[in-house]
Amino acid sequence: MSQAAFKPHYEHLKNKWNDQKNTLARQVTEKHKEAFHWLHNTYKHLVVGSLGSLVMLAHPVTTTISAQQAIVPPKKEEPPLKYLDHAMAPVTRLMLDLSFALPETVQPLTEEQEKVIGQTLSRHFAASVSAQLQGHRLNTSYGYIGSEQHLVRYPGDTMATHFSNASDAHKYYRSGMAPGRGAWGYFAPSRAAMTDKDVMREKYYIAVQTFLAPGFTDNIKSHYEFFKYRKMLVVNPENGRAVVADIADAGPSPWTGKQLGGSPEIMSYLERKDGGAKGPVLYFFIDDPDDTIPLGPITPK
Amino acid sequence: MKKHFYHEIVEIDSIHFALNGLELTREEKAELVQLVEESIHHAVMDSLLSELSEKDKKVFLALIIAQDHTEIWQLLDDNIENPREKVKTIAFELRKKMHDDIEEAHTKKTS
Numbered sequence A: 001m002s003q004a005a006f007k008p009h010y011e012h013l014k015n016k017w018n019d020q021k022n023t024l025a026r027q028v029t030e031k032h033k034e035a036f037h038w039l040h041n042t043y044k045h046l047v048v049g050s051l052g053s054l055v056m057l058a059h060p061v062t063t064t065i066s067a068q069q070a071i072v073p074p075k076k077e078e079p080p081l082k083y084l085d086h087a088m089a090p091v092t093r094l095m096l097d098l099s100f101a102l103p104e105t106v107q108p109l110t111e112e113q114e115k116v117i118g119q120t121l122s123r124h125f126a127a128s129v130s131a132q133l134q135g136h137r138l139n140t141s142y143g144y145i146g147s148e149q150h151l152v153r154y155p156g157d158t159m160a161t162h163f164s165n166a167s168d169a170h171k172y173y174r175s176g177m178a179p180g181r182g183a184w185g186y187f188a189p190s191r192a193a194m195t196d197k198d199v200m201r202e203k204y205y206i207a208v209q210t211f212l213a214p215g216f217t218d219n220i221k222s223h224y225e226f227f228k229y230r231k232m233l234v235v236n237p238e239n240g241r242a243v244v245a246d247i248a249d250a251g252p253s254p255w256t257g258k259q260l261g262g263s264p265e266i267m268s269y270l271e272r273k274d275g276g277a278k279g280p281v282l283y284f285f286i287d288d289p290d291d292t293i294p295l296g297p298i299t300p301k
Numbered sequence B: 001m002k003k004h005f006y007h008e009i010v011e012i013d014s015i016h017f018a019l020n021g022l023e024l025t026r027e028e029k030a031e032l033v034q035l036v037e038e039s040i041h042h043a044v045m046d047s048l049l050s051e052l053s054e055k056d057k058k059v060f061l062a063l064i065i066a067q068d069h070t071e072i073w074q075l076l077d078d079n080i081e082n083p084r085e086k087v088k089t090i091a092f093e094l095r096k097k098m099h100d101d102i103e104e105a106h107t108k109k110t111s
Helices: A008-031 A033-046 A051-057 A061-067 A080-087 A090-101 A111-125 A166-175 A196-203 A220-227 A264-270 B013-020 B026-049 B054-066 B069-079 B083-106
Strands: A142-147 A205-208 A231-235 A242-250 A260-262 A279-286 A296-298
Touching: A008 A033, A008 B026, A008 B083, A033 B054, A090 A111, A090 B054, A111 A231, A111 A279, A142 A264, A166 A264, A196 A205, A196 A242, A205 A231, A242 A260, A242 A264, A260 A264, A260 A279, B013 B026, B013 B083, B026 B054, B026 B083, B054 B069, B069 B083
Parallel strands: A142 A260, A205 A242
Antiparallel strands: A142 A279, A205 A260, A231 A242, A231 A279, A242 A296
16 A cells, blocks of 8 residues: 555544544533534524535534434423524524525525525515515625725715715725716715705615626616615625615626625725625615615614 | 634644644645544533533524624623633643644654
């Protein structure tokens, strides 16, 4: 046998550490089997994702649960979700639910995943949230978000006129202003005509890849009208922070490796960064025909 | 190392370094490092779960699934005396044993 095929020092260490790991795994699951059994059952009751996703998420602890064929059920089952409801803050419950449903890598979601996540977000935010609305959808609903600059709201709007208070100016001035207008032009024809809604539309805007939406080139006008200021729920699944945003620009370019952009205010609230530290968000349509849900930060119920 | 709630207080750099002294391929080393991480995780979990009530065990496990590190430490601080020291000690003892194992592995090398 060649040295490459068999390394006694490696085999020795691997076998020893594997035995040790298995012993420790058996020990922890046997000693605390009621708690692990509860976790296993709780997962089933959440009705999101698959058993595989729970195993992957809780690695390495729950891998030992699934491997255990003979877990003795506890005598009295506690109502799992009720228990969680009492034990956790709403934002933690949201993160927990999303962690079950999301894939391990940032990638376009399957229709089933979008459906489950849409239901999850609708439940947590008491709104009608979905990846597809009125026959329209984007190229993805889960992607990396990058930083956008402020948009010019009316002819003559500059960084000097952009902020309504010193605090916002201090926090967001350095993001600067985009050289051109947003994809739908000015938010208002003049400063005098600008409404509070226009201000909020710029403050909490996102840029999405409308040009990559399925069917976009077949009916550009229809897509253009649908996407204009369309409300979306943008959620950072890693901290549970969420914003009701509106689509006010198109971008970023596919080569950037990002799927959408957020205004400086959105990026700050979601605690998302650009560049090497970029992270993913979920972005789903909100069906709000009567315009009752205000733009800006929103917390789970 | 996967970012568990204790990743800031438990490191295995010395194990990486010691394994570099063995003749291992990148894949072999990665496999061994994974075994190290899993063993430490099981040991840490057992140690902490053993000090929690049945009710808090469930909250703890759910928080781990949610990866809510802030609330995990809040729960541990509220219910266990010096949980960070406990985690460090468990990891230290296991790491020490693993260093002995690596030393022993050197003697198994073929000449």
